[in-house]
Amino acid sequence: MNTELEKLTEQVLKGKSINKEEALFIYNTEYEQLTQSADKIRKAFCGNDFDMCSIINGKSGKCSENCRYCAQSAHFCGGSEEYSLLDTNALMEGAVYNEVRGVQRFSVVTSGKRLSKEEVDKVCESYKAMRGECKIALCASHGLLDYEDFVKLKNAGVVRYHNNLETSRRNFPNICTTHTYDDKIKAIKAAQKAGLEVCSGGIMGLGETVEDRIDMALELRGLGIKSVPVNVLNPIKGTPLGDVKPLDEKEVCRIAAVYRFILPDAKIRLAGGRGLFSDKGKAIFRSGANAAITGDMLTTSGITIADDMRIVKELGFEVKRS
Numbered sequence: 001m002n003t004e005l006e007k008l009t010e011q012v013l014k015g016k017s018i019n020k021e022e023a024l025f026i027y028n029t030e031y032e033q034l035t036q037s038a039d040k041i042r043k044a045f046c047g048n049d050f051d052m053c054s055i056i057n058g059k060s061g062k063c064s065e066n067c068r069y070c071a072q073s074a075h076f077c078g079g080s081e082e083y084s085l086l087d088t089n090a091l092m093e094g095a096v097y098n099e100v101r102g103v104q105r106f107s108v109v110t111s112g113k114r115l116s117k118e119e120v121d122k123v124c125e126s127y128k129a130m131r132g133e134c135k136i137a138l139c140a141s142h143g144l145l146d147y148e149d150f151v152k153l154k155n156a157g158v159v160r161y162h163n164n165l166e167t168s169r170r171n172f173p174n175i176c177t178t179h180t181y182d183d184k185i186k187a188i189k190a191a192q193k194a195g196l197e198v199c200s201g202g203i204m205g206l207g208e209t210v211e212d213r214i215d216m217a218l219e220l221r222g223l224g225i226k227s228v229p230v231n232v233l234n235p236i237k238g239t240p241l242g243d244v245k246p247l248d249e250k251e252v253c254r255i256a257a258v259y260r261f262i263l264p265d266a267k268i269r270l271a272g273g274r275g276l277f278s279d280k281g282k283a284i285f286r287s288g289a290n291a292a293i294t295g296d297m298l299t300t301s302g303i304t305i306a307d308d309m310r311i312v313k314e315l316g317f318e319v320k321r322s
Helices: 003-013 020-027 031-046 088-100 117-133 147-156 181-193 210-223 249-262 305-314
Strands: 051-059 105-110 137-141 158-162 197-199 202-204 227-232 267-270 291-294
Touching: 003 020, 003 031, 003 249, 020 210, 020 249, 031 249, 051 088, 051 267, 051 305, 088 105, 088 117, 105 117, 105 158, 117 137, 117 147, 147 158, 147 181, 181 197, 181 210, 197 227, 202 210, 202 249, 210 249, 227 249, 249 267, 291 305
Parallel strands: 051 105, 051 291, 105 137, 137 158, 158 197, 202 227, 227 267, 267 291
Antiparallel strands: none
16 A cells, blocks of 8 residues: 555544645545545444435526526526425425435425525425424525524424535636625534534536645535535536536545545535446445435436435445434
């Protein structure tokens, strides 16, 4: 084994963080050694626990924001379905469906920069109803809300809020100009202040550099994030990034591995784009990742719960019911 990589692996195992320079070095080490070392760190900090969540598109399309990858943006012609906030019955059906199949978390995701105050109140009533009927952990993703909204979500039974940084601070203006990186960080900190856990990660393949990927991971570490979605761009025709070539699986394995070094005790969660890979992400789960979004994504097809449960079992992970 590369002696310097071995040294940095032991450093992380002993609880000492790596810096940016070390992360860049790790990223470019020999592939097999890198992924095996990351898996060793995952086992040491997280054991064989696997975190599985699902999402429902609770409000679709007509988004005011111009995120260049997104089919739901009103600025582009991504062809996504358009509908207003789903009612309690529809959301409850999704929660029950996932709970009985052993999924641990269920998240309602809505399009737009943020829900209105009236929509926050409406969805909180749905969360209260789901909390009363289901044991599945409830998560939410409703854009750039403020502290008072997060308190309402917390009181309604939501335990975790999702708000992706998407990419590095440097690269963010190349991806979106209708809101800022600091807007996202402000919302994340407000959610944490309200007592919510936060899930935040990004999309790989947006034209970012390796340094951008590492910068985002270091930002997440500084924010204390313990659930980190790693999406892979699935190019959608009609969006500005619709013709971008997707990343290959080995590159995503490297990303997952270096994220494990930077965030040793986090849930590194494979999310959108996993279906692009023939093995449905198995190699990435052997490279430090230990969580997934199962089922369909917001505007693209995902992997079925049954298939994911089988994959998890084959790899020796365990999904623990809440």
